[in-house]
Amino acid sequence: MVRRVSRGMFWAAIVSVISAGGEDATAAPYYTATYLGNGSDVTVQQYPTRMAYNNATGDAYSFDSGTRSFDLQDAASLDLPKVTAWRGAGDPNPPTYQMEGRLINDATGMVVGRVANGGSRGMPWSSVNFGYTTPDANGKYTEFHKLVTEANEVTNSFLNPADQLLLQTNLIYAGYTRELLLFDLKTGTRTDVRDLVDPELWGRYDRFGVDGFSARGDILLVATPRRDYTDPDSPREEFYILTPPGLEPMTPVPEPSLLWLAAGAVGLGVRAHWRKSRDRGAA
Numbered sequence: 001m002v003r004r005v006s007r008g009m010f011w012a013a014i015v016s017v018i019s020a021g022g023e024d025a026t027a028a029p030y031y032t033a034t035y036l037g038n039g040s041d042v043t044v045q046q047y048p049t050r051m052a053y054n055n056a057t058g059d060a061y062s063f064d065s066g067t068r069s070f071d072l073q074d075a076a077s078l079d080l081p082k083v084t085a086w087r088g089a090g091d092p093n094p095p096t097y098q099m100e101g102r103l104i105n106d107a108t109g110m111v112v113g114r115v116a117n118g119g120s121r122g123m124p125w126s127s128v129n130f131g132y133t134t135p136d137a138n139g140k141y142t143e144f145h146k147l148v149t150e151a152n153e154v155t156n157s158f159l160n161p162a163d164q165l166l167l168q169t170n171l172i173y174a175g176y177t178r179e180l181l182l183f184d185l186k187t188g189t190r191t192d193v194r195d196l197v198d199p200e201l202w203g204r205y206d207r208f209g210v211d212g213f214s215a216r217g218d219i220l221l222v223a224t225p226r227r228d229y230t231d232p233d234s235p236r237e238e239f240y241i242l243t244p245p246g247l248e249p250m251t252p253v254p255e256p257s258l259l260w261l262a263a264g265a266v267g268l269g270v271r272a273h274w275r276k277s278r279d280r281g282a283a
Contacts, residue, residue, distance in 0.1 A: 029245040031196045031219070036061070039236040044211050044220070051253075052212060052220055052239065059252040061241060066161040066215030070101030070111060080111065081133050081144045085118020097124060099133060099144050103159040109135040110163050110185060114154075115144055130154050132165070132185055147183060147190075158213030162186070166193075166213045180210055182219075193219065196242060205238075217244045 036042055037054040044063075045051040053060030080099040097116040104111050112132045119127030130148040133141045148154060148169055156168035165183040180193035193210070194202060196219075202208075205223040212220030219242040243249050 030198050031242040031244060032247075032249055033197065033201055033221075034241040034243065034249045036220075036239040036241055038238045042239045050212055052241075060254065061220075061250050062253050063212030063214050063218070063220055065158050065213050067103055067105045067159045070104045070113065074101060074104060074111075078111070078141065080113070080141050081115075083115045083117070083129075083144050085116065085124075094118065095121070095124065099141075102157060103165075105159055105161060105163060107161055108163055109139075110159070111141065112157065112159050112165055117149075130157075130167070134185075148181075156210055158210070160213055160215050160217060162217065164213075164217055166210055166219060168210045178207065178209065180208060193221075193242075197221075201240075211239075214250070216247060218242065218247075218250055 036052060037056065041054050041056040043053055043055060045053070050063040050065070051060050052063055078101070080101060082096050082098045084094050084096045086094045095116075095118060097118075099111075099113050099115040101111045101113040103113070110132060111134075112130075114128040114130045116124040117127055117129045118124070129144075129146045131144055131146040133144050135141055147165075148167065153170040154167055155170060156166075158166040163185040165185055167179075167181045167183070169179045169181065171177040171179055182191045182193055182196070183189070184191075193208070204225065206226040207224040209222040209224075210219055211222050212218075221240040221242050222237050223240060224237045241250055
């Protein structure tokens, strides 16, 4: 079934899903796939808030994940776990490395990041493990939990308030094959995003990526059709919003440029009112 959404320029394909988590896969409806637009029309804005909007229609969608980047203040105040990089029982001087944070959920204390794994002693941070850590009952970070090994290059990562982590990785030793993974860090489950999408939709495209993750779990999917790269008229990438089962598809918000215009109009109104008040006082 296909239905019209937003201002009538977008189409939502309602699909049914199998969600596989970790070793214990459980059946669930497919995520709802809402077509957002093609690469010629869609722009993804990262700052100050992550937004995806269609330049042709003006429709915009917020992909504020609800968490934030791990910053220098966090690094100074939080003692993240250290990992000893053993190379076997005969390793005389195994180095110890401290985890580097990338994302943090202030509500739960969850920190996502990476740590050198000792694969390269000369360039230690060229070989890393990607994972997470949570504070114990005393608020201390003592254990690093590995999610992805050095065989994967993490190119995009998003964390939401429910401690769901969305990763895009390149499998370095498999011809840089791209892998899209959704982790529930509270339950320890791992799901291939491919299993969340109707196979009919997945089969239409050659390559996929993720470029956003909302606080409630919507995924901004970038789908690249099979194309002839020597032909400038060959189809470009297309964007979909994947919405978890049980939730209504996302609704548009004002385009960022309109928000700035509105803010500017309010600012001009306040300034004009202040000037009039000042002039009256002077009279």
